Amino acid sequence: MIETLNKAFCTLPGVGSKTAQRFVYHLLERNRDGGFELAKALVDAMEHVQHCNSCRTLSEKTLCNICANDVRDDTQLCVVETPADIHAIEQSGVYRGKYFVLSGYLSPIDGIGASELGLDELEQKLVERHIKEIILATNATVEGEVTAHYISNMAKQFEVQITRIAHGIPIGGELEYADINTIAHALSGRKNYT
Known part of the structure; x- marks a missing residue:
């Protein structure tokens, strides 16, 4: 035992x-x-605990609290890799749209393709809804970037705005301790300072 x-x-x-x-x-x-x-x-x-019928996060109900909330913006859809990512974004208190959980990332070596991530369900949401923006919030890994690129190409046919969360130096971080890829992302994603 x-x-x-x-x-x-x-x-x-x-x-x-x-x-x-x-x-x-x-x-x-x-x-x-x-x-x-x-x-x-x-x-x-x-x-x-099961998967929400709309966004695929974990929930005790058919629809999670976010999907069941009529105040949330139905025109924004944030695509994340895991339910834990939703929790992290929600803690910021900034995002008021809805989500779609992939439960992973594209990895042909591991046998994880578009159907395993529910990308057919995501495409159906684009067909049925009036989504104006897809926010790609996959991780800043090779697999996360490949997944974001795949979703971006899929969503282009629906005339939606496709955005990617910014990656770079965290608040309180010091440049000398950041790796070169983080610095490169921070420089390429810079915005006007006002």
């Missing part, structure tokens, strides 16, 4: 066997109530 629990914790990203072992022994030796609480929460989540 202990080995099975250890293997279960190893399924989490970034958790190796030593970390998993520490989790297991901590729960069994010091926090059995916490272990039961964790087990119940996991079972509840696995049974009740």
Whole structure:
């Protein structure tokens, strides 16, 4: 049983066997109530959390709170890689549109193509809705850039504005510690200073 629990914790990203072992022994030796609480929460989540029928984020309802909110701007659609990206953007308090979650990025080597990312659903949204702007908010990785380029090419036929989130030096960051790609993105994405 202990080995099975250890293997279960190893399924989490970034958790190796030593970390998993520490989790297991901590729960069994010091926090059995916490272990039961964790087990119940996991079972509840696995049974009740599904994908939103509109944006594909994780939700306990058919439509997530953002998609069900009539105040949100239906003409803006921000395309992100993961539900965690929505959480990060929402914390900024700036974006008031809706989302589309890819749940990954294009990676032919890993067998992840357009259909696995739901890009046919995204294209259908462009056909059915009055979307005026698609904001590409994929990560600044090779795969994220390829995915953004693919979506941009797909969306061009629908006469929508296609924008990309800016990448560059973070607030509080220092140039001497930034890598050359970050500096290049920051310079190419510069805007007027007023």
